[in-house]
Amino acid sequence: MDQPRSALTQHADVAAPSLRQAPGASVVVAARRDVRLDLFRGLALWLIFLDHIPSNAVSWVTIRNYGFSDATEIFVFISGYTAAFVYGRAMRERGFVLATARVLRRAWQIYAAHIFLFMIYMAEIAYVAGSFDNPLYAEEMGILDFLKQPDVTLVQALMLKFKPAGMDVLPLYIILLVEFPPLLWLLLRLPVLALAASVALYALSWQFDWNMPAYPSGQWTFNPFAWQLIFVFGAWCALGGSDRLAPLIRSPAVQGLAVAYLLFAFLITLTWYFPRYGHYVPRWLADFMYPIDKVNLDPLRFAHFLALAVLTVRFVPHDWPPLKSRLLWPLVLCGRHSLEVFCLGVFLAFAGHFFLVEVSDRLSAQILVSALGIAAMIATAWLLSWYKSAEGRASGSGPKQPDADLAGGEA
């Protein structure tokens, strides 16, 4: 385990020089990367993987079953935070144009990764189309019809309009990054205005039903006009916002409110799984709450995420001793290589489902598939860390720039 540890300290060394603030900058950038970000992003990646395997009993452990929000909120928030952390520094030190180029290169990488996953998906679909037949599912087999017109399907996929189930987070991420440079410019100068603009866009998208069109019908399952709120909020926190919020987060009233809200959300969630208790929810409350809109980042979901974040910051300080422990290291490692591990997770979810259908779908098989998948994610993250640090040493110069693709610096 020495290898990854040295990557961590190495990174801390790299980050240290940037403590010097660029002259004239009005915003303080958090100087050192927060290990908690990697930890919780790693956790979000594991949970997303578990949730993506259909009918997986192990996904009972994931947070979506205990409240309104799920791992997606965590993932998008931390992605916004790290994007601002990495590219904010780049923009200040190297200028707008270069930072923009870096952000767009990252968006391009994610686009390529998405298309790669789409190919894997197509291969699995084509296999099912060729091998599966059952008169009971005449209707469901109609989903394979799009294989008959690849000209339309492939073009729609390249345009990010055709997005198979479980493949909708990366397109959201691509859009968020493409619009990020001008937003970051504003965040570095007038952070409050940038945040206000984000809230306004969120409100407008609710008011006027703005969303991106999808193929064959409908709209994006993660509406970028709404979900940008949590990304921008993450970015704002990274650029000094979290310091401003600190007194608020520490106040007992806010913490009490967070606990109460989490408890409320938990009790409401229970009624989804035990519908017989559903009538304990008063009519007016049900009318007010439902439906809880995931597509448009329902305020109830956002509030649930905020409550979780408040308590997390309270109980997991940045110098929390277990952050250095070997037990949590696999999570940190995965969070550090989030794009690769995310893509692997989507692929593993396909493969895991395939195994469950073809070989066995017993509970033991579900546990095995979940455990093996997470082990594969850890192994891959470890390999990537090893490769990057080995290559960094081989070139003799070591990592000079806090580049977005370096271990620990990935947005």
Next chain:
Amino acid sequence: MRTLLPALAGLFACAGATLAQAGNCMDATALVHADAGVPRAAAAIASRHELRVAVAGSTSSTLAGQGGTRAAYPVTLQSALSERLPGVGVSVVNTAKPRQTAADMQAGFGQLLAEQKPALVIWQTGTADAMRGIDLDQFRAALEKGIEQLRADGADVVLMNMQYSPRTEFMIAVDNYAEMMRGVALREEVPLFDRLAVMKEWNDEGTFDLSATTKNSEMAEQVHGCIGRLLAYLVVEAVDFAKEAKQGK
């Protein structure tokens, strides 16, 4: 491998045949529960001793070929209801058409009501909407509008959601739509036949191996037979629920 595979397949087929007895599929009644009544259907039974049922749905309410007329669930629903409601003239008409979304079906309800004059409509929906990725708000609006329209013209509704289909599960994201249907059923006080949960239970319990590949429609017919009987159980529960509610007043 060539000799081994058919041998294995034969073994699994034997095991499957013993497991796939339609008998224990009724264990899933634990998942079938009327949380709301069907007062219009109950009134028709009480006053006219008849129950006219219409099934509105898509392809999964039908079976291809002979099985369609013999074993599709609307057929078994009629016989099971007749058995459970002695002295009541039960008729079930199946109006399911392929690829119909909730909105498509809702648009046809005017005609359905005029032609069939049902006291109860089994509304099987959600699959086509999930496959096409219909906007969830539109899906909900279609459900609410349809329920209102049917009730206004003297028909109660029982909602039925999607089939559990393990092989296509990762291609069709049905969960959000199923969730929406559960929510609408709760708010509108409509009984819901949770076909998704029932079939998942069968698959988990080994009652039916729903990921089996076959051209034979035997299992499909057994599944439909079970759905028809469980649905009859739900309808009778919902009728009783309505009666009790009336007496309660």
